[in-house]
Amino acid sequence: MRRPDGPRLRSGAHRVAAGLGPASRLLIERARGGDDPSVEDRARVRRAVMAAVAGAAGACGATASAGAATVNGAGSMTGAAGMATVTGASTSLGTPLAAKVAAVVLAVSAAGGVITGAVTIVQRPRATEPEAQAAGATIEPSPSARRAPARARTAVPDARDLNVLAEPDARDLNASADAPAAIDETLVVDGDAPAIEPARAAHESAVVLESPLRVLAGDPVIEAPRAPATANAAPARPARAPRVLATTPVARAGSAPADARAPDAGEPARLASTLDGELALVRAAWLALRAGRVAEALVALDDHAHRFPAGVLAPERDAARAVALCRAGRSAEGARAAEAFLAAHPRSPLASRVRASCIR
Amino acid sequence: MALAMTSPRPVVPSFEEVYEQCFDFVWRNARRLGVAEAAVDDVVQEVFVVVYRRLADFEGRSSLKTWIFGILLRVVSDWRRSRRRKGGHASLDAIAPDGEMLDEKALCPIGALEQAEAVRLLHRLLAQLDEDKRAVFVLAELEETTAPEIAEALGIPVNTVYSRLRAARLEFDRALARQRARENHLVFGRSA
Numbered sequence A: 001m002r003r004p005d006g007p008r009l010r011s012g013a014h015r016v017a018a019g020l021g022p023a024s025r026l027l028i029e030r031a032r033g034g035d036d037p038s039v040e041d042r043a044r045v046r047r048a049v050m051a052a053v054a055g056a057a058g059a060c061g062a063t064a065s066a067g068a069a070t071v072n073g074a075g076s077m078t079g080a081a082g083m084a085t086v087t088g089a090s091t092s093l094g095t096p097l098a099a100k101v102a103a104v105v106l107a108v109s110a111a112g113g114v115i116t117g118a119v120t121i122v123q124r125p126r127a128t129e130p131e132a133q134a135a136g137a138t139i140e141p142s143p144s145a146r147r148a149p150a151r152a153r154t155a156v157p158d159a160r161d162l163n164v165l166a167e168p169d170a171r172d173l174n175a176s177a178d179a180p181a182a183i184d185e186t187l188v189v190d191g192d193a194p195a196i197e198p199a200r201a202a203h204e205s206a207v208v209l210e211s212p213l214r215v216l217a218g219d220p221v222i223e224a225p226r227a228p229a230t231a232n233a234a235p236a237r238p239a240r241a242p243r244v245l246a247t248t249p250v251a252r253a254g255s256a257p258a259d260a261r262a263p264d265a266g267e268p269a270r271l272a273s274t275l276d277g278e279l280a281l282v283r284a285a286w287l288a289l290r291a292g293r294v295a296e297a298l299v300a301l302d303d304h305a306h307r308f309p310a311g312v313l314a315p316e317r318d319a320a321r322a323v324a325l326c327r328a329g330r331s332a333e334g335a336r337a338a339e340a341f342l343a344a345h346p347r348s349p350l351a352s353r354v355r356a357s358c359i360r
Numbered sequence B: 001m002a003l004a005m006t007s008p009r010p011v012v013p014s015f016e017e018v019y020e021q022c023f024d025f026v027w028r029n030a031r032r033l034g035v036a037e038a039a040v041d042d043v044v045q046e047v048f049v050v051v052y053r054r055l056a057d058f059e060g061r062s063s064l065k066t067w068i069f070g071i072l073l074r075v076v077s078d079w080r081r082s083r084r085r086k087g088g089h090a091s092l093d094a095i096a097p098d099g100e101m102l103d104e105k106a107l108c109p110i111g112a113l114e115q116a117e118a119v120r121l122l123h124r125l126l127a128q129l130d131e132d133k134r135a136v137f138v139l140a141e142l143e144e145t146t147a148p149e150i151a152e153a154l155g156i157p158v159n160t161v162y163s164r165l166r167a168a169r170l171e172f173d174r175a176l177a178r179q180r181a182r183e184n185h186l187v188f189g190r191s192a
Helices: A012-018 A022-031 A039-063 A126-134 A143-147 A170-175 A199-204 A241-246 A267-290 A294-307 A314-327 A331-344 A351-358 B015-032 B037-058 B064-085 B098-105 B112-126 B131-142 B147-154 B158-191
Strands: A068-071 A077-080 A105-109 A183-188
Touching (some): A039 A314, A039 B015, A267 A294, A314 A331, A331 A351, B037 B064, B064 B131, B064 B147, B112 B131, B112 B158, B131 B158
Antiparallel strands (some): A068 A077, A105 A183
């Protein structure tokens, strides 16, 4: 640790003169670590912070020196210099919606376990608009929106585009017979945004609000949006911008140039990568469950347990596992798993789901 | 996945780096500074929103920890004020029924219970320090921060750090002694 100049707090004589009593010291030792956040705390607050920061990025607009945020629903975030954040969401019709403020909807759903709905936001010259629309979840700010401050809007990605498991959109509620209507945790950020960035930025940059749900390689349901928009981004700070692309879909993003990807092996990138991997498995499990493929779900969950025993999504895994076991008719095991889950996470959004499946 | 390529590290820490490095630090100290359990999420979130907005200000500073602690202090102090305005108490620890946190921790594995009790007591004792002393005490005794760093975090002279710390330690010791005395009394009362 850094040792600045100046008197040492813990120099011997001083400690003797003004030290803490032994009982107090013992108490502090015992309490050590007890204030640390739990895995659940980390995951929950991470979602909230990432959503809030996306909102803050929009609210700061052109003044935010860190630039715009890229939010990855799983939690990694990247600033890209010189860009205003533009947010919107696609409707299933592919209508371009323009918005001025980052709006991110991150949802944890009782139905899906882990849901991250986010939108791909792309800001780029109009000429490429058709591609943007084709990408499904890509929003193209209209030229007028670039110029004038607009009332921020929150937009909810359509589940049919994003293939999220649960979706705060009523249209999707019938997408799955067993999807409860309740969305346990939905964060919607909105606010007013100042005028958006210089045209230069608009033409050079792309901001991607990426949902890790679309990063799931091999997930048959997911159609990775094309990433050409990000390919022609020319961010002002190359050291960071590539991380934006770290979260671009890899599964079928054949159009994403290889050099546009994640050239950072730092801790955050590793973490994002880990989260992506976790999310892929847990989500695959919930999807399989929903489709009635219980054995497949259990395989994915075992895989998760093996690779990420203490993963951020361990609670979601354990919940899914309890449900899967009960569905598979392994009632005793299921009940045990359910009890353990409910004891460990009594306030989880998934608790009611586990109860409904397992406790008779 | 295709994430494992290399690139030079940015000189200024990125937001996500700061977040990863400091989340636990912010979280646990929010509690120690008296933020109610139910409000920790909000306070921590607010801290990081501020961090995000002001990350550029960090440049050139010596310690991320002290910078963030300064932000945390201000957010906590705002939270406390707004709570007072609403007629609430500054610290939930002071008013929370004893059972509340115990019940939750009782679900934890054995061994965690002792720790949970120690944490609860720690918070109760910290709540008896005034805000200035509490901040110094938390940094010095719980985060093992040096006096010059504390001075930087709080924007006070190093000598003031020492005098507050001395006073805080004394108060803490005494508060603990009083607490133990009360506990003993209770135990005898119950077993009788």
